[in-house]
Amino acid sequence: MKSFKFGQSNFGQAIMAHSFGNKGPKVLILGGVHGNEWEGALCAQSLLNHFIEAFTYDLQLTIVPHFNPDGLSTLQRKNANSVDLNRNLPSKDWTNEVAEEKYYPGKIACSEPENKALVKWLDDEQPKLVISLHSWKPMLNVNGNCSPEAEIISEKTGYEIHESIGYPTPGCLGTYCGLERNMPTLTYELQRDMKAEDIVNIHIPAILEALKSAEQR
Numbered sequence: 001m002k003s004f005k006f007g008q009s010n011f012g013q014a015i016m017a018h019s020f021g022n023k024g025p026k027v028l029i030l031g032g033v034h035g036n037e038w039e040g041a042l043c044a045q046s047l048l049n050h051f052i053e054a055f056t057y058d059l060q061l062t063i064v065p066h067f068n069p070d071g072l073s074t075l076q077r078k079n080a081n082s083v084d085l086n087r088n089l090p091s092k093d094w095t096n097e098v099a100e101e102k103y104y105p106g107k108i109a110c111s112e113p114e115n116k117a118l119v120k121w122l123d124d125e126q127p128k129l130v131i132s133l134h135s136w137k138p139m140l141n142v143n144g145n146c147s148p149e150a151e152i153i154s155e156k157t158g159y160e161i162h163e164s165i166g167y168p169t170p171g172c173l174g175t176y177c178g179l180e181r182n183m184p185t186l187t188y189e190l191q192r193d194m195k196a197e198d199i200v201n202i203h204i205p206a207i208l209e210a211l212k213s214a215e216q217r
Contacts, residue, residue: 009069023060083104
């Protein structure tokens with residue numbers, strides 16, 4: 001395992017990343033994009049703990065468990081600059097119009113240090129798969145060709161697969177990576193307020209099995 005500083009938050013907190021493997025397709029797993037969705041951060045951290053014990057994949061995997069440390073520290077959706085990081089990416093459909101304040105996208109696209117670090121990493125590394133761990137209604141939102149992994153997870157969890165989350169999401173990671181840059185992106189919406197042990201016992205094994213499929217990318 002190699003740990004490194006992925007970037008830093010508005011408040012100057014380090015955003016840490018951890019990489020595993022030196023051959024095979026590149027995969028990125030993000031957790032904690034929204035600070036009030038602790039389930040995604042817990043899932044990412046649990047994956048990291050598993051990989052520290054054993055990593056047996058033919059993958060070059062990078063995991064960022066706490067992408068929005070300022071939001072996570074206060075259990076707030078947005079970052080310390082009150083920007084929704086999943087509406088601030090420089091996709092072609094980015095807009096500064098606000099449907100609801102909780103989705104505030106910032107004054108300009110990619111204004112936030114967290115996303116600047118993410119965009120640079122994506123440009124440099126060109127991953128073959130991105131998995132972004134959130135929580136809301138149970139759902140696997142696919143953007144780009146990530147159906148093989150989504151189908152494995154769906155079979156093991158019962159979560160339905162959807163190409164749309166059900167409402168407009170300008171400036172989101174799925175559009176920026178999965179639809180515009182050929183980096184298939186699976187937005188994994190865990191059931192909100194589910195038990196921590198269920199995340200570990202149900203969803204960690206499902207993701208681990210899906211990663212075996214990703215070796216073929």
